[in-house]
Amino acid sequence: MNELLWLLIVLAVYGVTAYKQTSTQTTLIAISVAMVVGTAADGFGIIAWIIFAIIVIPLSYAPVRRDFISKRLLAFYKSVMPEMSTTEQEAIDAGTVWWDGDLFSGKPDWQKFHAISQARLTAEEQAFLDGPCEVVCRMVDEWQINHVDADLSDEIWQYLKDNKFFAMIIKKEYGGLAFSAFAQSRVLQKLAGVSAVLSSTVGVPNSLGPGELLQHYGTKEQQDYYLPRLAVGDEIPCFALTSPEAGSDAGAIPDYGIVCKGQFDGKEVLGMRLTFSKRYITLAPVATVIGLAFKLQDPDGLLGDTEDLGITCALIPRDTKGLDCGRRHFPLNVPFHNGPVRGKDIFVPLSYIIGGEAMAGKGWRMLMECLSVGRCITLPSSAAGGAKSLALATGAYSRIRRQFRMPIGQMEGVEEMLGRIGGNAYLMDAVTSLSTAGVDLGQKPSVISAICKYHLTERMRQIVNDSMDVHGGKGICLGPNNYLGRAYQGVPISITVEGANILTRNMMIFGQGAMRCHPFVLKEIYASQMKDKDEQLESFDEAVFGHIRFAISNTFRSIWFSLSGGRLSSAPFKDETAKYYRSMQGYSANLALLTDISMGVLGGSLKRRERLSARLGDILSNLYLGSAVLKRFDEQGRNHDDLPFVHWAMQDCLSDLEEALDDFLRNFPNPVVGFAMRALVLPFGKRYTAPSDVIEHKIAHILQHPNSTRDRLGYGQYLTQEEGNLMGDLELTLLNIVKCEPLFDKICKKLGEKLPMTNLDTLAERALKEGIISSEEADLMKEAEAGRLRTINVDDFDNQELLMSTSSKVKKPAAKRKTANKAKAEPTSKAKAESASKAKAESTSKTKAKPATKAQPKAKPKAEKTES
Numbered sequence: 001m002n003e004l005l006w007l008l009i010v011l012a013v014y015g016v017t018a019y020k021q022t023s024t025q026t027t028l029i030a031i032s033v034a035m036v037v038g039t040a041a042d043g044f045g046i047i048a049w050i051i052f053a054i055i056v057i058p059l060s061y062a063p064v065r066r067d068f069i070s071k072r073l074l075a076f077y078k079s080v081m082p083e084m085s086t087t088e089q090e091a092i093d094a095g096t097v098w099w100d101g102d103l104f105s106g107k108p109d110w111q112k113f114h115a116i117s118q119a120r121l122t123a124e125e126q127a128f129l130d131g132p133c134e135v136v137c138r139m140v141d142e143w144q145i146n147h148v149d150a151d152l153s154d155e156i157w158q159y160l161k162d163n164k165f166f167a168m169i170i171k172k173e174y175g176g177l178a179f180s181a182f183a184q185s186r187v188l189q190k191l192a193g194v195s196a197v198l199s200s201t202v203g204v205p206n207s208l209g210p211g212e213l214l215q216h217y218g219t220k221e222q223q224d225y226y227l228p229r230l231a232v233g234d235e236i237p238c239f240a241l242t243s244p245e246a247g248s249d250a251g252a253i254p255d256y257g258i259v260c261k262g263q264f265d266g267k268e269v270l271g272m273r274l275t276f277s278k279r280y281i282t283l284a285p286v287a288t289v290i291g292l293a294f295k296l297q298d299p300d301g302l303l304g305d306t307e308d309l310g311i312t313c314a315l316i317p318r319d320t321k322g323l324d325c326g327r328r329h330f331p332l333n334v335p336f337h338n339g340p341v342r343g344k345d346i347f348v349p350l351s352y353i354i355g356g357e358a359m360a361g362k363g364w365r366m367l368m369e370c371l372s373v374g375r376c377i378t379l380p381s382s383a384a385g386g387a388k389s390l391a392l393a394t395g396a397y398s399r400i401r402r403q404f405r406m407p408i409g410q411m412e413g414v415e416e417m418l419g420r421i422g423g424n425a426y427l428m429d430a431v432t433s434l435s436t437a438g439v440d441l442g443q444k445p446s447v448i449s450a451i452c453k454y455h456l457t458e459r460m461r462q463i464v465n466d467s468m469d470v471h472g473g474k475g476i477c478l479g480p481n482n483y484l485g486r487a488y489q490g491v492p493i494s495i496t497v498e499g500a501n502i503l504t505r506n507m508m509i510f511g512q513g514a515m516r517c518h519p520f521v522l523k524e525i526y527a528s529q530m531k532d533k534d535e536q537l538e539s540f541d542e543a544v545f546g547h548i549r550f551a552i553s554n555t556f557r558s559i560w561f562s563l564s565g566g567r568l569s570s571a572p573f574k575d576e577t578a579k580y581y582r583s584m585q586g587y588s589a590n591l592a593l594l595t596d597i598s599m600g601v602l603g604g605s606l607k608r609r610e611r612l613s614a615r616l617g618d619i620l621s622n623l624y625l626g627s628a629v630l631k632r633f634d635e636q637g638r639n640h641d642d643l644p645f646v647h648w649a650m651q652d653c654l655s656d657l658e659e660a661l662d663d664f665l666r667n668f669p670n671p672v673v674g675f676a677m678r679a680l681v682l683p684f685g686k687r688y689t690a691p692s693d694v695i696e697h698k699i700a701h702i703l704q705h706p707n708s709t710r711d712r713l714g715y716g717q718y719l720t721q722e723e724g725n726l727m728g729d730l731e732l733t734l735l736n737i738v739k740c741e742p743l744f745d746k747i748c749k750k751l752g753e754k755l756p757m758t759n760l761d762t763l764a765e766r767a768l769k770e771g772i773i774s775s776e777e778a779d780l781m782k783e784a785e786a787g788r789l790r791t792i793n794v795d796d797f798d799n800q801e802l803l804m805s806t807s808s809k810v811k812k813p814a815a816k817r818k819t820a821n822k823a824k825a826e827p828t829s830k831a832k833a834e835s836a837s838k839a840k841a842e843s844t845s846k847t848k849a850k851p852a853t854k855a856q857p858k859a860k861p862k863a864e865k866t867e868s
């Protein structure tokens with residue numbers, strides 16, 4: 001009995017050291033002390049010490065361990081692990097591991113996490129957001145852009161160039177803005193809230209493409225020539241990688257270049273003969289310089305011994321003879337410039353290769369190294385910006401639109417949507433802040449960028465769907481007064497680009513995450529590939545035993561988390577968020593443990609088990625998204641009023657995470673192992689459920705009432721209350737309707753009638769006459785009514801107006817929101833003052849007519865009609 005007790009004590013001591021991830025030395029000392037005390041208390045005899053020595057000596061004495069254990073493990077490892085291809089290797093090597101590494105460690109350090117400095121704007125960046133960004137948002141006429149011109153106006157193009165919107169990533173020495181990643185993100189958020197054509201046009205030159213590649217790899221000559229021209233928009237770049245035969249599998253592009261001699265500028269030079277067919281290339285139709293990826297071959301050995309040099313990136317000027325560029329695709333009715341680029345046997349000099357001849361064949365590495373930064377910024381920020389604007393707009397609309405004599409936002413079914421919209425918008429903004437803060441700290445977070453791209457575009461899809469449902473017909477009928485329908489049409493674009501989402505979730509997040517973030521996996525792979533046998537064994541031994549200790553530690557951590565529900569773990573704060581930190585601590589250990597068991601059981605075949613990988617990736621992703629939410633809450637001063645958003649986001653992430661955990665265990669190919677893993681990590685079933693009705697009710701309430709929490713959610717978006725800004729108008733109308741509600745109730749009470757809240761202008765006249773309200777209050781009610789009608793009305797058109805015309809003469813429709821209900825709506829004094837400056841901007845912005853495109857209406861749409 002005594003022996004058993006002491007054995008358990010020794011095991012418990014080992015468990016504690018493993019849980020704490022102490023060093024081997026500390027572990028041995030702790031166990032030895034327990035053994036000595038146990039011996040003194042007659043718990044252990046000589047047999048116990050012999051067993052102890054048999055186990056411990058080979059494990060702790062490196063030469064013995066290497067020869068007897070590690071050598072065999074290495075042989076086994078080499079037999080089961082598949083070879084890594086060069087493209088895979090380069091993708092894995094590119095980028096850095098940051099907070100994602102901690103989340104994979106089984107023991108994330110929350111103090112370190114909260115010490116990550118908060119992303120902030122400089123005065124210059126803030127001025128850019130308040131100045132040029134605000135102005136360009138004001139210049140946008142979405143209907144004109146999407147339905148009539150299929151392009152931004154000439155004036156917007158010029159304004160973007162003049163104000164260096166295409167030069168946010170270009171260094172100051174070349175005339176660029178050199179904005180932080182966080183500032184770029186805020187700019188794109190703001191633009192995306194207004195126009196997807198605008199945000200994608202600005203996003204692409206600032207993402208992966210010629211500008212970025214030149215700064216990192218260009219020759220001095222290339223940098224000096226192109227970067228100043230790109231900075232001021234004298235050059236418009238695009239980057240062409242995708243081919244009809246190679247979409248997601250971009251490494252398989254069939255486009256090629258053959259090294260040869262040829263004539264260039266009247267001289268014979270060494271160059272390449274390029275043959276390529278690219279498609280889906282954003283900005284290609286208007287680009288002046290095309291970044292081109294192709295496979296370079298040197299059959300005649302003009303550059304050296306290697307025949308297949310590999311993927312190479314070059315810059316091809318638009319006027320290159322034989323370049324076929326200019327035709328357009330039409331991506332889902334969101335007409336940003338996108339189209340094919342083709343060429344056959346085009347001869348260009350080798351100096352067109354980005355970085356010159358020395359970078360021939362290094363294109364894939366260049367792309368992988370740069371991809372992670374752009375992917376962290378452009379699409380996630382555009383999604384987050386759209387989400388913020390739509391959260392406010394849908395909240396306002398829900399309060400203004402009434403059915404069954406109450407605002408639709410008070411109906412529980414609509415509250416569910418609003419809860420999801422608000423919670424998602426809060427989370428998405430948090431994620432862009434954290435990720436761009438990482439980029440600004442010098443990270444190239446390849447795994448995090450995949451997480452951001454996938455999850456934020458998916459959450460945006462959810463928000464747009466929910467918003468459409470809440471808006472009903474208002475979202476469906478397109479026209480100058482519809483701020484939602486195009487977003488709904490266009491949302492699959494961001495799902496597809498920069499790594500299509502199914503691929504990103506199933507292959508990239510965990511595929512790269514397990515390799516890059518796991519503290520030992522990559523070390524084992526590299527060790528197994530070493531040429532020097534002694535060095536190989538030594539490195540492998542170190543990695544594999546580190547790995548074993550790591551796995552044991554996570555087993556103990558997982559068991560402890562399962563038994564205690566995480567209640568005894570430490571958390572950096574003692575408030576309502578503490579439970580989330582504790583839970584995430586446990587899930588981190590679960591992730592590491594399940595990864596190790598899966599790799600052990602499935603070996604290299606785990607790579608092909610995409611659905612299992614995707615679920616492990618979901619666990620990692622939700623840990624990242626959740627930590628971004630907790631960081632945002634802390635950075636914004638732990639404001640109690642924001643807690644509904646925090647609870648929604650955390651419960652959503654953690655219930656999703658558990659769903660992934662459960663699905664992973666249920667579908668694990670070896671049911672016995674699956675059962676054993678469940679016993680370790682989820683013995684009592686799931687702990688989290690989806691956010692409750694109460695939380696969603698609170699969020700719905702916040703979104704429908706002007707308040708500081710709501711303001712924080714929409715902060716930075718174009719919400720200025722001025723003519724032509726549909727979002728600003730919604731904000732103003734919400735304010736007026738909320739102010740009118742007590743007046744309306746008072747009037748109904750005095751009149752003794754239960755009236756519908758419509759025709760407020762007529763009612764105001766009546767109430768004024770009967771002395772129930774003052775003339776100021778009557779004016780407020782009239783203004784609210786005009787805004788209410790603007791909000792609920794949709795556009796209608798003559799049949800002819802909707803017919804597409806091939807005519808080159810197009811009338812510009814005057815029907816922006818500002819003209820709708822003009823007879824009834826009086827702008828506020830603020831709007832009046834601001835409209836004067838707008839009118840000035842417009843007088844210049846409407847001077848030039850855009851050249852006609854094929855898809856244009858014959859006549860301008862009419863949007864002045866009002867209904868009640």
Ligand SMILES: Cc1cc2nc3c(=O)[nH]c(=O)nc-3n(C[C@H](O)[C@H](O)[C@H](O)COP(=O)(O)OP(=O)(O)OC[C@H]3O[C@@H](n4cnc5c(N)ncnc54)[C@H](O)[C@@H]3O)c2cc1C
Pocket residue numbers: 238239240241242246247248249279280281282283331338493496497498499500501502503504506507610
């Ligand atoms: C509007 C638009 C703009 C673009 N802009 C550019 C640009 O400027 N430059 C450029 O070079 N490219 C651009 N692209 C290409 C884009 O980035 C994607 O790489 C490309 O669209 C994906 O190829 P695909 O559409 O042929 O889909 P496919 O590769 O055929 O994929 C089809 C589906 O299969 C899935 N899939 C593929 N492989 C796997 C896998 N191993 N596991 C699981 N699922 C998988 C994908 O996720 C996708 O859902 C653009 C594309 C679009 C639509």
